[in-house]
Amino acid sequence: MQQNEIPLNGIRHNSLPIRIVRAIGDSVADICAAAAALALLIIVGICSINVARRYLFGAAWSWAEEAMVYLMIFIVFAGAVTVTWRNTHMRIELIIDRFPPALRAAVVFVISVVAIVTLAAMSFFSSEVVMTLYSFEQKTDALEMPMWIPQGFIAAGFGLFAILAVMRLYVHGTARGQTELDIVAKDAL
Amino acid sequence: MSFLIFFIIPVGLLALGMPVFVVLLIATVCGILYLDLGSLVVIHTNVFGSLDSFPLLAIPLFIFAGDIMARGGIAQRLIELIMSMIGGIRGSLPVATVASAATFGAMSGSSVACVAAIGKLTLPALERSGYGRNFSVSLITATGVIDVIIPPSIPMIIYAIAAQQSITQLFIAGIVPGIIIAIVLSAYVIARATLKNIPTGGRPRLSIILPALRRATWSLFAPVVILGGIYGGAFTPTEAAGVACVYAIFVSTVLHRELSLRDVWRIALDSSVLIGQIMILVAAAGAYSWLVATSGMPIQMMSFIDNLHLEPWLLLLVINVLLLFVGSVLEPPAAILILTPLLTPMIMKAGIDPLHFGLVVTINLAIGMFLPPFGLNLFASHAIFRAPLPVLYRGVLPFLVLYLAVLVLVTYVPAITLVPVKLLQ
Numbered sequence: 001m002q003q004n005e006i007p008l009n010g011i012r013h014n015s016l017p018i019r020i021v022r023a024i025g026d027s028v029a030d031i032c033a034a035a036a037a038l039a040l041l042i043i044v045g046i047c048s049i050n051v052a053r054r055y056l057f058g059a060a061w062s063w064a065e066e067a068m069v070y071l072m073i074f075i076v077f078a079g080a081v082t083v084t085w086r087n088t089h090m091r092i093e094l095i096i097d098r099f100p101p102a103l104r105a106a107v108v109f110v111i112s113v114v115a116i117v118t119l120a121a122m123s124f125f126s127s128e129v130v131m132t133l134y135s136f137e138q139k140t141d142a143l144e145m146p147m148w149i150p151q152g153f154i155a156a157g158f159g160l161f162a163i164l165a166v167m168r169l170y171v172h173g174t175a176r177g178q179t180e181l182d183i184v185a186k187d188a189l
Numbered sequence: 190m191s192f193l194i195f196f197i198i199p200v201g202l203l204a205l206g207m208p209v210f211v212v213l214l215i216a217t218v219c220g221i222l223y224l225d226l227g228s229l230v231v232i233h234t235n236v237f238g239s240l241d242s243f244p245l246l247a248i249p250l251f252i253f254a255g256d257i258m259a260r261g262g263i264a265q266r267l268i269e270l271i272m273s274m275i276g277g278i279r280g281s282l283p284v285a286t287v288a289s290a291a292t293f294g295a296m297s298g299s300s301v302a303c304v305a306a307i308g309k310l311t312l313p314a315l316e317r318s319g320y321g322r323n324f325s326v327s328l329i330t331a332t333g334v335i336d337v338i339i340p341p342s343i344p345m346i347i348y349a350i351a352a353q354q355s356i357t358q359l360f361i362a363g364i365v366p367g368i369i370i371a372i373v374l375s376a377y378v379i380a381r382a383t384l385k386n387i388p389t390g391g392r393p394r395l396s397i398i399l400p401a402l403r404r405a406t407w408s409l410f411a412p413v414v415i416l417g418g419i420y421g422g423a424f425t426p427t428e429a430a431g432v433a434c435v436y437a438i439f440v441s442t443v444l445h446r447e448l449s450l451r452d453v454w455r456i457a458l459d460s461s462v463l464i465g466q467i468m469i470l471v472a473a474a475g476a477y478s479w480l481v482a483t484s485g486m487p488i489q490m491m492s493f494i495d496n497l498h499l500e501p502w503l504l505l506l507v508i509n510v511l512l513l514f515v516g517s518v519l520e521p522p523a524a525i526l527i528l529t530p531l532l533t534p535m536i537m538k539a540g541i542d543p544l545h546f547g548l549v550v551t552i553n554l555a556i557g558m559f560l561p562p563f564g565l566n567l568f569a570s571h572a573i574f575r576a577p578l579p580v581l582y583r584g585v586l587p588f589l590v591l592y593l594a595v596l597v598l599v600t601y602v603p604a605i606t607l608v609p610v611k612l613l614q
Contacts, residue, residue: 036461036607037454040253045436047250049430051424064244072249073240076472079465080210089208090466090523094563096206107205115211122214126233154236 015053022171025164029085030162036078039071063142070140077157084161087168105173112169119162128157193221195486199527209490209523210473217473218406220480232476239475240468243427247346248468248564250430253460254437259293259302259410260456261441266308266405267292271482273401277392280382282318283328284375286311290332291339291371300558301569308573319387323576327584330559330570331376331592337521337555339367341415341426344521344554347471351478351529356426359418359547361613362606366548366599373591407440420613467522474526487534494535501539505600508532509553516557517564524554527582545603552599556592559585 045065054060083089098103135150140147198219202212215596217232258264268289275281290307303390308329337344340360349356415433418424424432441448448456481487494504515524529550536546559566562584569574599605 013293025289033462037457040249040457040461040464043432044250044253044434047246047428048435051428051432068246068596069241069243072246072468073237075249075461075464076240076468077465079461079463080469081465082462083466083469086462089210090468090470090520091206092203092518093206094518095204100337111202111205111207114215115207118211118215118218121218122232125229126236129230129233151237153234154233167373 018171021167025085025171028160028164029082032078032081036075036082039075039078040113043068043071043075066140066142068146070143070153073150074153077153077160080157081160081164085164085168087172109143112165116138116162116165116169119145119158123155123157123159123162126151126158190223191484191486191489194223195481195484195531203519209519209527210469211481213470213473213477215528217476217480220484224484225485226480231479235476235479236472239478240472244346245350245468245471247341247356247425247427248343249460249464250427250434251341251346252341252464252467253457254415254430254433256456256460256463257434257437257441257448257453258408259306260452261437262294262445263408263411263437263440264306265310266401266408266445267411268307270398270401270405270408272310272314273397275392277389278379279387280379281389282311282315282373283320283325283378283382286315286328287332287335287371287374287378289337290329291367293336300333300336300566303336304329304377304566304569305573307333308570312351312574319385320382322574323580323584324381325590326570326574327581328378329574330566331585331588332576333566333569334538334555334558335367335370337558338363338370338551340364340561341419341430342508342551343467344525345547346426347522348529348550349523351474351526352472352533352543352547353542354370354547358544358610360416360419360426362544362548363551364593365605366552366582369605370552370592370595372576373595374588377587377591407444411436411440425517459596466537470523470526474530478530486531490497490535491532491538494538499539501541502601504535504539505541508536509549509600512550513554513557513560514555517560520565521551521554521558524552524557539547542603542607545606548606549596549600552592552596556589556596560589561585582614 006020012166046061046068050064080089099107130148130152133151134146138147139145140150194216199212199216202215203209207215214232217227221227221229221231271285271288271292275285286307289311290303293303293306308326312322312325312329314323315328320328336342340363342360342363345359345363346356348354349359411433413428414436418432419426419427423429438448438453441455442450499507512524512528515528519527532550533543533546537543558564561567562578567578567581567585570581571578
């Protein structure tokens, strides 16, 4: 636990509920990262094979671009789920890190709640679109895949952001996440 | 009220540490509700629409390719080759540091990683050769931002998409400014070494260069594949990035044998998380850009600028100051996504080419990364090399002056960026 972390929940940090929620959060983040990494490797495969097919056989897969773009949308939201759990989204921390610990914790708590409400609302409104597409049975142009699937990544993504942000607030309180700078500095030292 | 929604709320929430993508979403929600633009469902449509783009795919692929090259020995072998060829003239070691940063920067997408990697490889040699720790760390801090300017640059891709410009043309526009910065920095370090009478060191020896060249042979083809493929018209930037991934995996695992397939998987894991971190901003910025366009804000800003009767040079000066400040507190992708929808209509109205402006934005944000007191690379060097911040603030000042001089040149001589584009079209 970091020095400026203020426990909000009043529960011991190694208590069973905390450990269970932390384990669930870690698992979700790991699964999302693994799924995103797999999608990335599939994109690399499709992209390079498609270039080779174009130069060697003069014909590229017509569905390739669409598949790669939808996989990218999946990567963005799956990867960002992991980022949400690790609390490493891009933000400006220079000002808030200079606040007294108690004030900082209070501000971070309010900011977190506002973010959670916004993300949950985004998930709700995205779900409306997805349900409409599902009921119309609309399909994509090249892959002829149900359109609600790629659009559903957004609804599911925002929903998972909101849920994991709540879980993180419960487990870690208002602790700051590890930034790229922290990781590079730790590796270097 | 518009000022509150488009400026006060976002800036306030950013200052309080809210994630940038959530700030963009909240600003969009507030805008839609205030302007009564209909259901919030439109945010979903714009988030999807902003990501549903094939050129955008270049970003994840370049991030992955860069990470493999940086961690799979390709970048390191190129740097070792550069280091083997130095000597014989004063200042050759810092010049090699600049060249190494440019090489690593062209492959890695992260300035902080560039500072760490270049620092590890060159700092001990710089100190041994009498350049002094403060100068050496400041040099590494300032040259670490070159990756933002040297194509293929992730911020350039993001700008190109946000401003609806060609990625290839923006890359071409970035070639000469990148070279100018490298030359100016090199000239400065040579002049400084001469003034300080720092020993030249031994001449480069073939017995060292040839083995380094042999080791780096496959690495040398990496930039050829990426940049040659794009500029030669063989690939689109997205395809070049995909081919670069395959090439980097093949060279690192089969030829160099520095990475196992398990390592490649780990890198894919790290890259996908980084992609999520950067591109969720693109998604949220898509909705925010739509709001900005629909609200009539650009027209209001254009008429505001019209009423001020600002000359283009003065407008560019004001924008430069704004971008320098923003660049020092916000990472380039976030800054570009927030500001491009607001600034591009203004500069186009003033008759400034958006490609040229893309380079102005890129260089400003690069400088912002080591601009005292908040530039991210300053904190990176402080953490990595244990360099005191006040020492770094003083140490980077000469480099800051040089970068600013190049910025002025690029800002007020559009031919530097636009002539290569016209020639290579």
